[in-house]
Amino acid sequence: MTDIILVTVTALVGLGTVIFLILNFSRRRTMASASHELQNVAKRMKCSADSSPDRMKQCSPPRHLETEELPCSSGDGPSASGLASSKRETHPNAYKEDKDEKKNFKHGVFKKISRKNGEINQLSKQKIKVMLSELKLDQRGSGDVVKARLKNHFKNQLLGEAGMETTCTQRRYDYICVIDFEATCDEPSPPDYLQEIIEFPVVLLNTHTLEIEESFTHFCKPVINPKLSDFCKVLTSITQAQVDHADTFPVVLNKVKEWMDSKGLGTTHTFAVAADGPWDMNYFLNIQCELSEIPFPEYAKRWVNLSKAFSNFYKTHRMNLLSMLTTLELSFKGRQHRGIDDAKNIARIAIQLLQDGCDLQVNESLQQD
Template sequence: MHAYSDEIKEKIRTDTIESQNEDKTVEEENTDSDEANGAADGETKEPKEREYSHPVYKQIAFLNGKINSYSKAELIKNLKMLKLDTDGSRSVLAKRLKTFYKKTMLNVSGIQEKNGSSKIRVLFDFYVIIDYEATCELLRNSDFKQEIIEFPAVLLNCQKGEVEDEFRSYCRPVLNPLLTDFCMELTGITQNDVDTAPLFTEVLTSFEEWLQKKKLGTKYSFAIVTDGPWDMGHFLKNQCALLNIEFPTYCKYWINIRKTFSNFYNTGKLPLSTMIQLIGREFQGRAHSGLDDARNIAFIVQRLLKDGARIIFNEKLVEGNARRRDDGNPFFSAPVHHTEFKAIQGKYRPNFPQKKSSKI
């Protein structure tokens, strides 16, 4: 446990006593789902397998309810007293305060190893944050095949919470080599950028050489992070099918940070620009620039790590578009449940591909 000041210790003691003296029983189902049941943030919830009968969980549940009633000014006041960051929206601040109390009270009660929720939440050595840009038209056309034209990646050291490196290359499209005016205006990518760029297969090889140079997938584990299911489940999948190359094994599972953010901070699914605002930052760079978007996603990952989120695989590739929506359109991904993640985390390192991709 951290060496807290006497003032902070007294506040924790007072709030704990108040929760113990609360007369009404607080049922676990009425608490924030991520606070008292030990479920991993960003995962699809499954039925609980363990009972949390220790009195500390009732105290945590009571404090969660109390924090839910705080105004933003009250949350900031409490966070300042505890020497915690005060940047972000009300929902982000409330989650930060709840996480602090949960971790502290489990630590004091001596049961953190029992439920595992207070162990180090970093399960990968690195995150590789990707946000592709692709060819596009103003009016959607089912016959128009999108191709990746910007391949950016930001490398985030999970233990340090710091960005260590970046990768970026434009890609030359082959089906629609001339970019539309809409595409150039949206992404900031020029015709000259793609005309002088290597083909996607060459860029993918360069990217994998960059991963190998960083010893990712060999010495260090890593996970792909995206904003939504589209980058892996749509753009990369379609690009590999178009070129008749194997879909990279290390991309078959990924972290949809939009889903992690929503589950952890108890918000709805939000676009990147709104998530950035909620953590108390301004969007840096140009929206729909792949590299700038990836950098801003990295800010969100850093904030989630600081606030104690468990950032793990929560989506996977849907093979063959087997699952379809009510409107007939395919799902781009399928959820990764807690039991599946537990089964793969010991083996998935993640199975780095051979230097040459084999053909389908």
């Protein structure tokens, strides 16, 4: 009996030791992972703190500002967000429709598309350009760009022949509002320097005509740092007089909303906001609304990150504005780092994406603590 008790106790002690070791190992891995994550965040935060506004947009954002790929906006109604509500997301039988979409991929047309893609992958860039010329399509762009353009041409052709919807026959939004803020800055930038928006441009892109229909821009008067640094004036070409005679940000934001309403955005027409990355909304607009003690505009809480859409569609690494233009073999038009000119060039990239068959949709959302 004593031997049985002794064996039982020994077994329990051994089991307890194993459990302790497993828990201790798991805790150490969690702590190591957390430490590694904090180091990465610190490095990225240092990058943004030590950079000018232009370079800061090119830095990798802190992880809490990065977002996963998002589906089309679910929409909170025209008065709430102004974004187009996708039929798939708002439909009462959304789950059923998702299942039907998966069934559609069993359609024979997708095998044809796959075979065609394989054939195009074997072609040289020169051969692809010859084919694009014969099809009277744009031949500009890097190898990745022209390859994606040719693939999507045949994809849309085959889908059309099969009687299925394509990105050419159905646009997700009527309009895209391209925004690119300019803000106060200095070089070197003090660690506690708060950047205030000094230019608020909006470029209205009609997704059906693929043309810039109209643009809106207003300067904003900074309050915390009312005097522009020499660095800021040279970088943006915005003068001290222009901001001195401008309205404060809350007034300009209200004018933007009135302008959008006058275009029927969110009521008569569906629309989405677009920018060349996460920074304009997550950083500049977010901080400005806190400084001005006003609510963050609903329509800007979700937007199209064109840099992300560009890299996903053309299968490239993530790029800034100039790199995207270069990859498309387009030159910058206007004055770099001037908000309205930057926004117009971002709109040109959006137009090229739409022409090549990209289904531009909301893929970024506001990250709040």
